[in-house]
Every structure is written in C-alpha cells, then in structure tokens.
Amino acid sequence: MKPNQTTIDLGFAEERFPAGVHICQIFSDDDERQDSLLKFVLSGLQAGERTSCFSDKASESSVAEFLGRHGVSCAEVRGSGAFTLAGTREIYFQNDRFDPERMLRVLTQYHEDSVRQGYPAARVIGEMTPEVQHLPGGSRLLEYESQVSLLLREHPVTAVCQYDARAFDGATIMDVLKVHPMMVIRGSVVHNPFFIPPEIFLAH
Amino acid sequence: MPEQNTSPLSAPVLGQLSLMQSVLWSLPDEESIFSFVCRGLTDLPGVAEASIAASREEITDASLRRFPFQVGPVHLGELLLKVADPAAFAPYEAYLKNFCFMMAVILEERRQRQLLEEQEVQLERRVQERTRELEAANAARRESEAHFRLFYEHSPVPYQSLDADGNFIEVNPAWLEALGYTRAEVIGCWFGDFLAPSQMDLFGERFPYFKKLGVIQSVEFDMERKDGTVVTMSLDGRIGYTERGAFRQTHCVLHNVTERKQAEKAQRESELRFRTLANTGQALIWTAGLDKGCDYFNEVWMRFTGRTLEQELGNGWAEGVHPEDLARCLAVYVTAFDKREAFSMDYRLRHASGDYRWLQDDGTPRFDDQDNFLGYIGHCLDITARRQADEALRESEERFRRAVVEAPLPIMLHAEDGVVLQASQSWCDITGYSREELATIGDWTERAYGERKALVQADIEALYGLEHRKFEGDYTIRTKSGATRMWEFSSAPMGRQSDGRRMVISMALDVTERRHAEAEVRRLNAELDQRVRDRTAQLETANKELEAFSYSVSHDLRAPLRGVDGYVRMLVEDYGATLDAEGNRMLGVVSSEARRMGQLIDDLLAFSRLGRQSMVTTGIDMTSLARVEFEQLTRAAPDTAPRFELHPLPPAVGDPAMLRQVFANLLANAIKFSRTRTNPIIEVGSSSTNGEVTFSVKDNGVGFDEQYRDKLFGVFQRLHSEAEFEGTGVGLALVQRIIHRHGGKVWAKGKPNEGATFFFTLPTPNHT
Numbered sequence: 028m029k030p031n032q033t034t035i036d037l038g039f040a041e042e043r044f045p046a047g048v049h050i051c052q053i054f055s056d057d058d059e060r061q062d063s064l065l066k067f068v069l070s071g072l073q074a075g076e077r078t079s080c081f082s083d084k085a086s087e088s089s090v091a092e093f094l095g096r097h098g099v100s101c102a103e104v105r106g107s108g109a110f111t112l113a114g115t116r117e118i119y120f121q122n123d124r125f126d127p128e129r130m131l132r133v134l135t136q137y138h139e140d141s142v143r144q145g146y147p148a149a150r151v152i153g154e155m156t157p158e159v160q161h162l163p164g165g166s167r168l169l170e171y172e173s174q175v176s177l178l179l180r181e182h183p184v185t186a187v188c189q190y191d192a193r194a195f196d197g198a199t200i201m202d203v204l205k206v207h208p209m210m211v212i213r214g215s216v217v218h219n220p221f222f223i224p225p226e227i228f229l230a231h
Numbered sequence: 232m233p234e235q236n237t238s239p240l241s242a243p244v245l246g247q248l249s250l251m252q253s254v255l256w257s258l259p260d261e262e263s264i265f266s267f268v269c270r271g272l273t274d275l276p277g278v279a280e281a282s283i284a285a286s287r288e289e290i291t292d293a294s295l296r297r298f299p300f301q302v303g304p305v306h307l308g309e310l311l312l313k314v315a316d317p318a319a320f321a322p323y324e325a326y327l328k329n330f331c332f333m334m335a336v337i338l339e340e341r342r343q344r345q346l347l348e349e350q351e352v353q354l355e356r357r358v359q360e361r362t363r364e365l366e367a368a369n370a371a372r373r374e375s376e377a378h379f380r381l382f383y384e385h386s387p388v389p390y391q392s393l394d395a396d397g398n399f400i401e402v403n404p405a406w407l408e409a410l411g412y413t414r415a416e417v418i419g420c421w422f423g424d425f426l427a428p429s430q431m432d433l434f435g436e437r438f439p440y441f442k443k444l445g446v447i448q449s450v451e452f453d454m455e456r457k458d459g460t461v462v463t464m465s466l467d468g469r470i471g472y473t474e475r476g477a478f479r480q481t482h483c484v485l486h487n488v489t490e491r492k493q494a495e496k497a498q499r500e501s502e503l504r505f506r507t508l509a510n511t512g513q514a515l516i517w518t519a520g521l522d523k524g525c526d527y528f529n530e531v532w533m534r535f536t537g538r539t540l541e542q543e544l545g546n547g548w549a550e551g552v553h554p555e556d557l558a559r560c561l562a563v564y565v566t567a568f569d570k571r572e573a574f575s576m577d578y579r580l581r582h583a584s585g586d587y588r589w590l591q592d593d594g595t596p597r598f599d600d601q602d603n604f605l606g607y608i609g610h611c612l613d614i615t616a617r618r619q620a621d622e623a624l625r626e627s628e629e630r631f632r633r634a635v636v637e638a639p640l641p642i643m644l645h646a647e648d649g650v651v652l653q654a655s656q657s658w659c660d661i662t663g664y665s666r667e668e669l670a671t672i673g674d675w676t677e678r679a680y681g682e683r684k685a686l687v688q689a690d691i692e693a694l695y696g697l698e699h700r701k702f703e704g705d706y707t708i709r710t711k712s713g714a715t716r717m718w719e720f721s722s723a724p725m726g727r728q729s730d731g732r733r734m735v736i737s738m739a740l741d742v743t744e745r746r747h748a749e750a751e752v753r754r755l756n757a758e759l760d761q762r763v764r765d766r767t768a769q770l771e772t773a774n775k776e777l778e779a780f781s782y783s784v785s786h787d788l789r790a791p792l793r794g795v796d797g798y799v800r801m802l803v804e805d806y807g808a809t810l811d812a813e814g815n816r817m818l819g820v821v822s823s824e825a826r827r828m829g830q831l832i833d834d835l836l837a838f839s840r841l842g843r844q845s846m847v848t849t850g851i852d853m854t855s856l857a858r859v860e861f862e863q864l865t866r867a868a869p870d871t872a873p874r875f876e877l878h879p880l881p882p883a884v885g886d887p888a889m890l891r892q893v894f895a896n897l898l899a900n901a902i903k904f905s906r907t908r909t910n911p912i913i914e915v916g917s918s919s920t921n922g923e924v925t926f927s928v929k930d931n932g933v934g935f936d937e938q939y940r941d942k943l944f945g946v947f948q949r950l951h952s953e954a955e956f957e958g959t960g961v962g963l964a965l966v967q968r969i970i971h972r973h974g975g976k977v978w979a980k981g982k983p984n985e986g987a988t989f990f991f992t993l994p995t996p997n998h999t
Binding site for chain 1: 246247263269271
C-alpha cells in the first residue's frame with residue numbers, strides 16, 4: 028500500500044478521493060450521522076479496505092443488519108479483523124483521559140498493521156463526543172487533530188471525524204474546522220477554506 | 232488563523248464566508264450559530280473582535296461596525312465588528328453585508344421552522360388528548376346505549392334502528408304513528424324505500440358516511456307516509472357498536488321539520504319577493520346588521536351610485552355622501568341605531584354621473600318574531616327635484632313676503648283664525664302701529680275702528696268664504712296718532728295654509744286726499760254749473776232784449792224810410808221839372824239810398840228772426856229745391872241766365888223754408904258774381920262721406936282771394952264794392968246761421984277770376 032496512489036470511495040460522496048484524506052463531518056441530525064457512517068463502512072469493506080468505526084451511536088445490530096442487506100457479513104469481516112467496531116470512549120478515552128500521543132500511536136499502528144496484512148487501504152470513522160472537553164488532555168483535541176493531518180501524510184489512513192453540532196458550541200465547531208483540510212457539509216465533501224496547515228497551527 | 236493576504240478579496244476569505252453560511256444550516260440553535268460566526272469572523276482581515284448584539288444599541292466606539300440581521304421588517308439582532316485595520320477590512324464590507332443578510336434568512340427560517348415544530352407538537356398533543364376524550368366518550372356511549380334504546384321505545388319522539396345494510400331492525404310506536412305504517416310493514420325493509428323517490432339515492436350515498444363517522448346530526452330526508460303525503464324528517468343519531476367495537480346497529484330519532492321547511496321556503500320566497508320588489512322600484516334600499524355596517528343594497532342603489540356591492544358594503548356607502556353632510560348623516564344614523572329608533576334624514580349622495588343628488592333616507596329598526604333586534608332597513612328617495620321645487624317655493628314665498636312687506640300700499644295677509652301673517656311696512660307707516668301691535672285682526676279692528684269694530688269684524692270674517700276678489704269700498708280708520716284716514720279696501724282669497732287655515736289678502740288704497748279732492752271737485756262743479764246756468768239765463772235775457780231791440784229798431788226805422796222815399800218821389804213828381812239835372816240826380820241818390828237802407832233793414836230783420844224762429848223739420852227733395860230756386864231767380868231774364876248744371880242730390884232732413892233760403896242766397900251769389908262772364912256756368916252737386924252729405928254750389932265767376940275767406944260769412948262783410956256788385960253783406964251770414972242750426976258746416980273755396988265753390992253739409996237723414 029502506497030500513499031496517494033489510489034483513490035477511494037467514501038461511500039457517501041459521489042467523488043473519489045486519495046486515500047489518507049482527513050475529513051470532519053459536522054452534523055445535526057441522527058440520520059445524517061448514521062447514513063454517512065454506514066455508507067463509509069460498507070464502501071470500505073466492499074473495497075477490501077481495513078475499516079474501523081469508533082462510535083457510541085453505531086450499534087452492532089444495526090451495522091450488521093445494514094451490511095447484511097448489502098451482502099457483507101458483519102460477523103465475517105469482524106472475525107477476519109477487516110472490520111473493527113468499538114465505542115468512542117473505549118478507543119479515545121482510555122483510563123478516563125484523552126491522550127493524543129497514544130491515539131497517534133494507535134493510528135500509526137493501525138496503518139502499519141493494515142499494510143503488513145495486505146489491505147489495499149485503511150479507513151477510520153470516529154465520533155468525538157463533548158465529553159472530551161471535560162477530560163484530562165481534552166484541551167489538546169485541536170492539537171491532536173492537527174497532528175493527525177500531519178501523520179496521515181506518512182500513514183494515509185482515510186479518516187472521517189464526526190462532530191455533533193448539537194453537542195459542541197459554535198466556537199468549538201469553528202475551531203474544529205480549522206484543523207481538518209476537508210469537511211462534509213450537508214452530504215457534500217468540500218475543501219475547507221478555514222483549514223490551517225498543521226505546520227502553522229502547531230507552531231502557534 | 233494564519234496571516235491573511237490583505238490584498239483586496241482574498242479567495243480563501245470569501246470561501247470562508249461562503250462555507251460558514253453552509254455550516255450555519257447544520258448548527259442547532261442561534262447561540263451556536265452566533266458563537267460559530269463570531270469565532271470565524273475574528274479571523275477576517277482587519278477585524279480584531281466580533282460580537283453579536285440583540286438590539287440596535289447606541290454605539291460610541293468609532294472602530295465598531297454594525298451589520299444588522301434584517302429580513303424585510305424582521306430584525307434579528309446585529310453583528311458588531313471591532314475593526315483594527317479599516318483598509319484591510321474595507322474590501323469585505325459589502326460581502327459581509329450579504330453574509331449577514333443570508334444569516335438573517337437562515338435565522339428567520341429557523342425561527343419559522345421552530346414555530347412550526349412547536350405548533351406541530353401542540354397539535355399532536357391535542358390530537359392525543361382528543362383521542363383519549365373520544366375513547367372515554369365511546370365507552371360512556373356504549374354504556375348508555377342500553378338506556379338509550381329503552382328510553383326511545385317509550386318516547387313520544389319517533390325512533391328507528393337500522394342494520395349495516397340500512398334495513399329496519401326497530402321502530403318505536405311514535406315512528407309508526409308519524410308515518411302511518413304498522414310494525415310488520417316496516418321491520419326488515421330498506422330505509423330508502425320509505426323516502427321520497429328523489430331521495431333514495433341520497434340515502435345510499437349518506438349511509439356509509441354515517442357508519443364511518445359514527446354520528447349524524449340534523450340530516451334531513453323527505454319521507455313518504457303510507458297515505459302518500461311527504462314529510463321532512465330531521466335525523467339525529469349514532470351508531471351502536473358491539474363490545475369489540477364493531478358496527479351493530481343505528482339509533483336515530485326523527486323530528487318532523489316539515490313545517491319548519493315550509494316556513495323556510497316561505498321565507499326564501501318572501502326574501503325573493505323582497506329582493507324583486509326592492510330591485511324593481513324607484514327606491515334605493517339598504518339593510519344593516521347589528522354592527523351598524525350595511526350588508527345589502529338593492530340594484531337601484533347600485534345603478535344610482537354606479538358602484539359595486541363590494542364597494543358599498545360595510546361603511547363603503549359613506550364614501551359617496553357629500554363631505555358637508557357626512558358628519559351629520561353619521562350622527563343621525565348612529566344615534567338612532569343605538570336607541571333602536573326609526574330615523575329620517577336628507578343628505579346628498581354622489582350619483583353615477585358625478586353630481587350629488589339629494590336623498591331622503593328613512594331607516595327603520597328590524598326585529599324578528601321574538602323581538603330580537605336584527606339591524607336596520609332603509610329606503611331612500613331621490614328628492615332633488617322636490618328640494619329644488621321647495622327651494623323655488625321658498626324663494627317664491629320670500630319674494631311674495633317681500634312684495635307684501637315692501638309694497639307701497641297697505642297690504643295685510645291674514646288667516647281665518649284672526650292671525651295676521653304679514654303686513655306691509657306701508658300699513659304700519661300710515662297707521663303708526665307696529666307689526667307687534669297688529670298681531671291679530673282683533674288688534675287691528677280694536678285700534679283702527681274702536682266702537683265700530685264689531686261691524687268691521689263681521690265684514691272681515693265674511694272674507695274667508697270668498698272665492699274671488701272683492702272690492703269692499705271705503706272704511707274710515709283711526710291711526711295711532713288719532714288722525715282718521717279713508718282706506719278703500721279690496722280683498723282676495725289666498726287659498727289655505729299648510730295647516731288648512733284659509734287665508735285672505737287685503738289691500739287698501741289710502742284715498743283720504745283723493746276723497747277730499749273729489750269732494751272739492753264736486754263742489755266746484757256744482758258751483759260752476761250754477762254760474763253757467765245763471766250766466767245763460769242772463770245771456771238769454773240779454774239776447775231776447777237785443778233781438779226785441781233790433782226788431783223794434785228795424786221796424787221803427789222802416790216807417791221814416793218809407794216817409795223819406797215817399798216824399799222824394801212826391802218831390803220828383805211835383806218839382807222835378809223845376810229842378811236842374813243835378814237836383815234830379817241828387818234826389819235819385821236819396822231815393823236809391825233810402826231803398827238800400829230799407830233792404831238792409833229787411834235783411835237784418837230776417838237774420839235776427841232766424842235766431843228766434845223755431846225749426847220745422849221734414850224730409851226735403853234737395854234736387855227739386857235747387858231747381859225751383861234757380862228758375863225763380865232767372866225767371867225775369869231767362870236769356871241772360873247762366874248755364875245751370877244740376878246733379879241729382881240726395882234728400883235731406885231739415886226746415887224746407889230755411890234750406891230754400893240757403894239755395895236762394897248761394898245761387899243768387901253765383902249768378903251775380905258770374906254775370907261778367909261770357910259763358911257763365913253754375914254747377915250744383917253733392918258728395919257723401921262718413922254719414923255726412925256735402926252739397927256744393929260752384930260758379931265760374933270772379934272768384935275771391937282765399938286770404939279773406941274768414942270775412943265771407945260775417946254780417947255786413949263784403950269782398951266787392953257796392954258799385955261793382957250790389958248787396959248788403961248779410962246773405963252768406965244768413966246761410967251760415969241756417970246751416971249751423973241744422974248741425975252742419977259751411978265753407979268756400981275760390982281764386983280771383985277762377986270762380987268760387989260754396990260747400991255746406993247736412994247730416995244724412997238716418998243720422999239725424
């Protein structure tokens with residue numbers, strides 16, 4: 028697997044994108060969140076990519092039901108390790124704290140494993156919850172996201188970060204936009220003019 | 232945010248503005264939106280700080296720029312930007328305005344959506360509440376159904392129950408009685424078969440709805456009784472359900488509303504008649520409801536104003552009322568309306584032609600059978616012509632009043648109840664009484680006639696029965712100053728007052744001075760008559776004395792003359808031979824003068840006799856009279872007689888002896904003054920004009936100069952010398968006196984040496 032050599036299907040957008048894009052999705056509707064999540068997972072699995080989903084809102088049964096309807100056995104892909112389904116807290120907030128370095132290591136590891144296991148690409152969709160703002164290390168969320176952008180240059184995991192606009196205040200949403208080069212808005216993937224390249228953002 | 236390119240219109244900055252708009256749609260609430268936007272706009276070139284204000288607050292900080300969130304009239308707050316670098320910010324100002332407008336649109340849309348959602352929630356809650364209520368009601372209904380049926384079984388109200396197909400399951404005795412059937416004729420039969428033929432299909436259509444809704448109210452059907460008559464029944468009912476909620480049967484009660492329907496029909500017909508009547512007459516008709524607003528105008532009204540019903544309804548009609556009349560018009564209307572009283576008012580309403588016309592509007596409150604107030608109905612008539620006539624009448628009456636008041640004569644208009652309606656200023660001026668002092672005829676008679684008032688009062692009262700003008704004659708009145716005046720009264724009937732009182736106009740001429748003058752004239756005339764009579768008597772006496780004197784003088788003079796003549800002749804006879812020729816000539820002159828004097832005396836006697844002589848009037852053949860007289864004159868010398876041309880003359884009436892004398896004198900003159908002619912001609916003729924005959928005697932003799940014609944008919948007046956033509960100068964004076972005594976005239980025309988014509992007239996016999 029080599030970065031940026033192939034384009035991938037995000038499942039919820041018409042357009043294809045190079046692997047390793049860092050996208051944030053601002054949503055205010057449960058259906059919108061679920062629709063993007065399931066389509067992203069399905070398209071990844073259908074493309075044979077290693078796929079992970081970190082969300083408290085994606086129940087195993089609903090995901091399995093959706094995948095099953097599209098000819099993908101949830102149990103099978105989970106069994107093979109191609110698909111990982113876990114809650115937000117379980118992945119992001121281990122030990123009741125948010126540790127950006129650990130998360131970056133996890134991502135790096137995830138990509139390296141995927142490459143080693145021969146997957147053509149790897150993708151992750153995860154929903155950040157407002158809980159992070161109250162946890163130790165939570166203030167480093169933006170720094171973390173900016174670091175992810177930097178990391179994905181070396182380890183092109185296609186990453187979609189879901190943010191519930193109903194749960195974060197508007198200023199935070201604006202801040203989140205600044206650390207994602209692309210965003211999904213009302214079903215369309217667009218380049219984010221607010222994006223501040225990680226070198227600049229992190230320098231500040 | 233990194234340092235921005237501050238050159239005008241950085242694409243990323245515009246992209247940020249654009250993207251923010253897109254994100255706004257996904258943000259859940261205004262708070263979230265505002266914080267998102269403020270955070271985003273802080274990075275705008277030149278901007279140091281962004282905040283949101285709810286209302287238009289006073290701003291003192293010059294670096295603050297405000298951008299309102301405004302959609303039409305809706306203001307949703309505003310964005311305040313603290314601008315640190317105006318030059319860098321300037322290029323984006325216009326874009327920011329657009330951005331804020333878009334933001335306002337989004338905010339407004341959200342508010343509307345939120346409102347809608349809240350309403351939907353509320354509606355849903357109400358639906359749920361209502362559903363619970365209905366369920367509870369259904370339960371209660373099911374419970375009461377048993378009672379329901381029992382009740383209607385014994386009810387005086389007709390009751391029926393149908394199965395799901397519309398067939399009768401049950402009817403109560405009241406139903407059977409109402410429709411005249413027996414139970415056996417009804418049970419099991421289809422309800423539709425008991426309807427009037429036109430309504431069978433209607434039942435088929437309505438019954439499924441009844442079953443679906445579970446209830447019907449006041450649904451009317453025309454039902455056919457067994458005797459064939461049709462009655463209108465109003466049905467109220469509900470569906471009876473099984474315990475599982477399935478349809479079991481209907482329960483309906485029927486009310487006979489035939490009379491009500493007929494009444495409604497009659498009402499509709501009455502309404503139709505009203506509208507037909509309203510629209511066919513001349514009156515403008517309107518009705519108003521309880522809110523005072525008008526809810527109907529007839530077609531006549533619409534044709535009059537040229538406006539539509541929609542324009543006139545409510546208070547629209549008031550737009551057409553003349554501005555000067557509107558306030559009064561509305562005050563009358565509102566006052567009457569609040570008191571529920573009828574009203575009548577005049578006002579001007581704009582006609583379709585644009586002119587204002589006068590209407591008389593009569594409004595009456597309307598009540599129903601129970602005396603409930605319903606509003607008003609009014610009708611208006613175009614009284615423009617009547618008002619103009621009234622105006623003309625008023626002007627005419629005013630003119631009449633002024634004519635009376637300002638008349639130069641005493642004029643009084645009074646009514647039969649004795650009231651003085653008008654009196655002219657002249658009346659007051661002459662009598663010295665004011666109009667207040669002459670308020671009644673009683674006042675007048677009391678003041679003007681004093682003790683004679685009863686008599687005058689009776690005369691005045693008789694006037695009220697007059698049919699024509701009456702001349703009343705003179706009355707002596709007393710003025711305020713105590714003087715008396717003589718008034719000549721005339722009165723005429725003047726018809727009746729509007730209240731029926733008969734009126735009389737009396738006019739007076741103040742004839743005080745004239746009567747005095749007339750009395751003076753009469754006195755003077757009498758005096759003059761007496762003087763004339765006295766003078767005539769004196770003259771007649773003097774005349775008689777004079778004539779007696781002339782006669783006695785003439786008579787007494789003739790005796791000495793005869794003596795002179797006799798003694799001259801004796802002297803010639805006895806002593807003629809002794810006297811020389813001169814002596815004899817002188818004696819001849821004495822004798823001739825004595826005879827001439829004798830002739831003069833004879834003529835004078837004849838002339839004076841004529842004044843005293845009485846006339847014997849008779850019919851006279853004037854032709855014969857002229858001929859005989861001519862022959863008489865020429866008998867002595869027929870050879871030298873002139874040619875005599877006598878035209879036939881009309882007969883005359885007069886004294887034959889006198890008229891013979893006229894011809895004798897005129898013909899003798901003609902012969903005498905034409906004898907110097909070689910062919911003397913005398914022509915006698917006549918002409919007749921205007922009942923008067925003119926006789927003429929014409930000769931071709933020496934004629935006369937007309938400047939002396941006045942002398943022709945004078946006594947002893949002569950135009951020729953005695954030597955030339957003999958004569959005494961009495962002949963023509965005698966002719967004139969005779970003709971004058973006959974009532975005629977005499978005159979002459981002539982020129983020297985061209986003859987003369989003498990004319991005299993006599994009235995024709997039938998005119999005498």
